[in-house]
Amino acid sequence: MDLQLSDKTIAVGGATSGLGRAVAEALLAEGATVIGIARTQQDLNKMGAVAGAKFIGYAADLTDATAVKHLAAFLNEHKIYACVFNAGGPPTGRVEDLDMNDWDDAYRSTFRWKIQLTNALLPAMKEKAEGRLLFLESVSIKQPIDNLVLSNAMRAAMAGFVKTLSREIGEQGITVNILAPGYHATPRITTVLEKSAEIQGLDLSAVESQFAAETAVKKIGQPADFATMAAFLLSPAANYITGQTITVDGGLVRHITG
Template identity: 40%
Template sequence: MNLNIKGKKFLILGASSGFGRHVAQRVHDEGGLPVLVARSEDALKDFKEKNASSSVVCADLFSTEGLSKVLDVIEATDFYGVLINAGGPPAGSFPMDDMAQWDQGYDVVLRWKIELLRSLVPRLESSGSGRIVFIESVSVRQPIDGLILSNVFRMAVVGLMKSMVNEMDQKDVLMNILAPGYHRTNRLENLIAKQSEEQGRSETEIADNMAANTPLKKLGDPASFAELAVWLLSPQNQYVTGQIIPVDGGLAKGV
């Protein structure tokens, strides 16, 4: 399928590894012009060397300075699509150790996205069209044990996205949330390592147990996930907006 993204620019956040890097690669392979944002300068340099038509911005989205750098890029560049993606808050269970961790959860999952969208959405509206895809978590459909901060604040992102879509009267700016389950990403590997340490079980056993919780009995492939993300970011998506789309191998049991 021709996604009709040749020559269009896409801002890809959290692009050093995992979902973000796979989406950036797919955009490039389809003829799009990805602008990658991540903290890892080495990972960005590696991508740029392999994909000459890409651009990179080394920035920490969780810092004031880093977010300002990305907002400057948004103000200076016309993007067709934006992938809003970044790592999550620390793992843990209620009530956590202190309230500062709850403040951190808000900052890491929600606050910077609001600030980004305040700058981004008016530019997309004035250009006449655009696509935004959030990568959140299956926790927006079914809470994940040991990830209380992610469970709480990612649900707030759903409320933000749905409210904004309802205000997009006759605007060709489409927004959707992808809710991945267990995929072979660095984030998952870190979670597996933490659970292994806490539970005294091997990492292989933890990973196998995660896979066993899905009807498919396997972990997801982030490259396959990227195929759907890029379609949602493309002009081929003309009527899908305001949706929370699980990509979880059937992990979430709700209707």
């Protein structure tokens, strides 16, 4: 299926690692121009050397409001069609493990910058009457994950924002969705597995087996499994899908609406 992305420019956060990299690679394979965003210019340069001329690297710390302002100006100059909002999640921990500084940091790293960047990108998308805003969050929106209270809370807040925004701008040709990963083989899931292993006093392989057993398919997913759905939601073919939180989780979530 031709996703009709060869003439589109799409920004992807966290583009040098994990799910963000998988999404960037899937979009490049579809012929899109990708503006990859990450903290480290060296990592972006390495990816660009492999990806070729259709990859543009942009280094930014998304917790810095000034950096987000400059990023938005850069993306608007490039007349992007879509933006994938993605960055590393907040630290693991239970409610009693965390203080208010942890909560403030989680707000900045997982919530605030997304609102700021969205507001900066919307005017240009409205003018063109087309666009895609895709937020990579977590299945914790539908089923909270143990030892991840910061993520559980902030991702749920993003779901409220996305649903509201989709209703406000739906008539203007812009879709707004959440793609929610379950357990995929990324550096982030390794951190979660290590925390769980520490709490349970088990080795990492035993905990990984536990996590895989929670899914319907009995295995940890690969980033490419996730990226194919992202590419579709970013394409013109998905013009009637908005305001949704779609899980790609191997059947992890047990709620009947998935």
